[in-house]
Amino acid sequence: MQKTLTLTTLLLLSVGQIALAETAAKPDTSEWVCELCPFSDGLNGDVAAGPGYVSDDNPDFGNFGGLEEEGAFVALEGDLWYRGDDGRYFLAYGDRLGLDSRHLALEGGRQGGYRLALDWKEIPWIWSDDARTFYNGAGTSNQTLPAGWVTGNTSDMALLEPNLRDIRIGHQRETVKLGAELTRPSPWRSRVDFQHTRREGNFVKGASFLFTGTELVAPLDEETTLVEAAVGYVRESWQLEGAYQVSLFESNDNSVRWDNPFPSFNGGDRGELSLAPDNEFHQFVVSGSWRPSRAWNVAGQVAFGRATQDEAFLAPTLNDSLAVPALPVTSLDGQVDTRIANFRVNGHFSDRLRGRLVVRYDDRDNATDQNLYTAAVTDTFVAGPFANQPYSYERRSAEAALDYRVRRELILTASASREATDRDFQEVGETTTNGFSLGARANPDERLTVRAKIARESRSNDLDPALLNPFENPALRRYHFAEKDRDLFRLAADLAINERWTAGAFVELAEERYDDTMIGLSEADSQQFGLDLSARFGRAITASGFVARELLDAEILGADNIIGAPWRATTDDEFLTAGLALDFAELPGRWMNAGLRLTYASADGEIQIEKRGDAPPFPELQTRRYLLEADIERELGERLSLNLGYMLARAREDDFYRDGVGPTTLPNYISLGKVSPDRTVHVFRMMLRYRFQ
Template sequence: MKTLQFHINKPLQLSLIALAISASIAPALADGYGLQSANRDNAKVEKWQCKRCTTSSGFSGSVGVGAAYNDASDIHFGNTSGTDTDGAVGHIEADVNYRSATGYQTHIEADKLGYDTGSAKIETGRPGQYQIALGYRGLANYDTNAALSPYRNSGDQLVLPDSWQTGATTGQMPTLDNDVTETTLKTQRDRFLLEADYKGSFYKADINYQHEKRQGKRAYSGNLLTNSAMLAQPIDDTTDELAAKIYFNGKGWLVGIDSSFSQYKNDHQAVNWNSAFTPTFGAAYEGQSAASPDNKAYRVGANAQLNGNGHQVLMNLSVASFTQDQAFLPATINGPSPVLPTSNLDGQVDTTDMKLKYSGRLARGLSVRARYDYSDRDNKTSLNPYPQVITDSYYAGTAVNPEYDRTKQLVDVGAKYRFSRSIYIDGGYRYDHNDYSDLDRDSLQQNTLYAKLNYRVSPAWSAWIKATASDRTGSAYNAVTTTSSPSNPYLRKSYLADRERQEYKLNVAYSGSEDFSASANVHANFDDYDDTQVGLTSVDIQGYDISASYRVNEDFNINAYLNQDWRDSEQAGSTNFGLPNWYANTDEQSTLVGAGLDYQNLFDSKLNLGLDYSYSDGQSDTDVIQGLTSPYGDYFAEKHNVNAFAKYQLAEKMALRFDWIFENYKDSDWLNQGLAVDSIPNVLIFGDLNHDYNAHYFGLTFSYQM
């Protein structure tokens, strides 16, 4: 369980940090005295054989089978339990190793296999020489099973009942209440993996293949002129990825080549739907919108690493190409379609990426680093005038497809100086430069300075503070006018606007004993869009984290954590395509609280217990000021979660585990809070999609130790 992992992983994390620090210092202090420098020419290594060491062969590990009862009327609980089945569900668990007498090893693992989010993997080979693995993993996202809609899926078509009667508004559809049914919105991914690697005396090669199939339904908006309907768009696509690489290494160097190929295929070429409304103008009885097209991607990269005498250089160069040549759909299915300039996009985007990194020690206590990144996106797709059909209803002229080319460069230089064993300072300078095409600005530049002071107050206490300041500016801001919806000339889009940013972080940690550890940090960010009249003008973020774990004794561990964040943002808007005449303030807050315990070896070392509790709450309040202050409605999500288990050792090799999950969850979005399918006259919606439920999961797993 997640909260228990903190107690287990925290000492390891501290050990890795200590190891990394000692590894960076040791060569400077003990050059020539390491084990690698020892003279072994006269050593009689044949006498080093371990007389008492034995290599066991055969099976080890455990297998298990489980049954559970999932009491959840809302499938959203499946994001916690791993399944949306309401009622009984079974699964398989395994963690089995097989070792042969000749050194071959096979590992089989399975976790909740049988659930939508189950996984399994089998790996075999000779460790240190070669490995082959086959794997499966399920991923799922559960949105709602209460979306109300009169539409039914029929292949690529979303159709209305045969008895459907259209209306000018949703309130004038006489059979609407009788025809709506609950529709499930969720996405299921099934990933299948094949991996193989081989290690030689001076090289290593591996190959990976992954096939992913995705199915489900998601919310989609189908528009015809001034009318719109929420639709459950079907999802049925696959993605195949193949990657291979080979690396050669020697003393102080490593070079390699890696390549990859991916292909995306969509079984649905378009979303087609019958209009639920009486046509406003003309005869738009149906709508059609293109789905994600099939596409391919290729990538080849070269890597090199050189190191020696405290210096290291890393180099990477890669090129990639993304293509898409699926045939176009007609510009409209309502009336004669304007002529398209070509039968398919024949799209191609090429990218080039290069990275150079250097790090080294210049003197005792002083190390420096430098980094240069270059990235270029070149759209080679032909530019053509394409007809613009608004909501599949009327022709609105032509527009040329933009290129959206981009070239990005980054330079980062820094240094670290250690004053003593207890104090060091780390700082640097970063420069980002971006060149764009077809955006409101041709270029952006950002300069950043950062510094960090680390102080180990005592063997038990440590602290560090970090400050960052950055300033983003760019070329003249010229609003794009090539689209059918030009921007307000006073508007500054937040990702392109001038911005001054300040960031501060403070961390304090205690690790004075193996039994108790704790840490706390605070952070604050301040963004000022100082040259924006219309758009986002400021964002302030503050927060803190506190966590601690305590080992009461060898069998009893407890932990707790608390996190809170606040985000305040301000923006200015305009209703008359000019200077601002309304303003909005948004206050967001999130809280996460949790505690857990782990009690082992109860009842003559036969019973282990675990309990985790977590509470999370996120909310957003927005006020719009235009003469009068108009607050938005509720927008929040709140969850209480209890996760408990008890594992009892029935016999030497048999155990029974009981799991219980309880979740109390509710959220609200003012956009559809309390609305019915016909609450908006010209929009047929899914109804109120907010969640409010209590759900339980009860599971029993029988395991056998091999």
């Protein structure tokens, strides 16, 4: 008895000593403040606002960014979140709110109850701010010549130069999304998502009368509405959801009309081109998944849809001198039925072997009626009749893959796939594509990871040249139908050099051959190389950099239209991208952090043609882009700081398709005179940032 008490006492004393030691070793956390704890209650985050200035106009820099015009702007952004102790929450994110590229996202609800979301995004796209046009009403659906217009070649048009005026070409895209979801503690789930997108502005559209042409600035005013309503049922090992999807597209301009600035031929004084027609798409989708065990998972999806388009046809021509038969119908009354089925199963056969099987079915049944139409070609002569081709296809594919862990340091992978496509109203009725790949992932050292992959893809077809369009050369091979062999090799490695330095590198080689092609793309090769490096110097400084290079070579075969003499064209394209970033987390004094980022991109293209006689070489295509970004932040108070930012952007291009081709350069073609960019812009920004805690 005495011995037992002694052991018990010793045990209790030992436990007490351990508890005291642990208590002494633990730091005092009573004064700690967690600024970014995911479950912190109350309002957290920050907002920032201040002035900015852009030094020069630069549409290329402003594309998708909203900083295309010289002058002052307002920099406004924020990231806020609120969580209550009753599960209610609210999230707000805003970026570039003072620019045309603004983005605002709001979300709120109650965990385990409901969710409401709003997302608003605007994106500008600018094709040119230095284009010039002579048309009255440019950018609208009705464009006319200036009064007293003199026709002839461009050099004879006395009123062309005096009437040229600048026009901005581009559009603004605005997208609004709304979402609601019920997430009550029940197996049932329901959600509704709504999205409305509007694109408003203008775009370039080519117009011609026989052998003369003009670049028009056509109107762009389109709206797309997407709605999805879904109900789901979720259990521990399986789930099922049914959804109804609707897509509605509406164009507020159905055509663009223009006057012929050249001498008319056969009465072609005025032309009309159609714009995108209104259409809609409805689809019902059932998707689900089942996990019969911890090792296996099955997922699938089935969808049935219908696309319709019933916009009224335009008149075949505005040329009254052409005798064009009446249209057989007043509208296309187009209808396409779609059926999609996807099935996927993956799991573990053993501790070492894992497998995956994916089966897909995609059927597009074009049920549009066929009719015979007589065409008024460029409003100057009549051709036909021609029948519309309601293209349809049925695509079936399957892919199987295995991963085998030889040992902890080595995993081998293998996959095989097959895809068969049947088409209607095409010169190729069936294509079959077979592919396989082998790969390996090795960790010969705890600091080194190496990945390698080889793949081959082969496509065959049942080409019947007699089914080609009568205006196409029977020797033509369209590259996406042509028989093809493609080989790929990729090797990548990641290395932790030491505790501070890490590096990565990759190389990828691909080769495509179209052996049966007589006219069209016959071969294409690509080579990609990349290297990245990152380092951490203490707790305060991190640095990273990368460089990547891509080479694309292609060969295109052709034949002379007059005597059929063969010719050969080659394209050589080279792309280079590089970047460098430095981040400072701690600076002397009240300076908080700073960052510096430099990005460079270049593209070079060469085109050579070998044909009868001597052909002068094409000038080289060149593009250069530089972007330097720097920012630094200084603490002004406990929650207030000052952020200073600077950007330098440089864009330069050499494009012989555009350079030197003004509105009067060609005798039978009037261009918009867009000039390749050669501009530099500086952007300055100063913001006050307030933090909520």
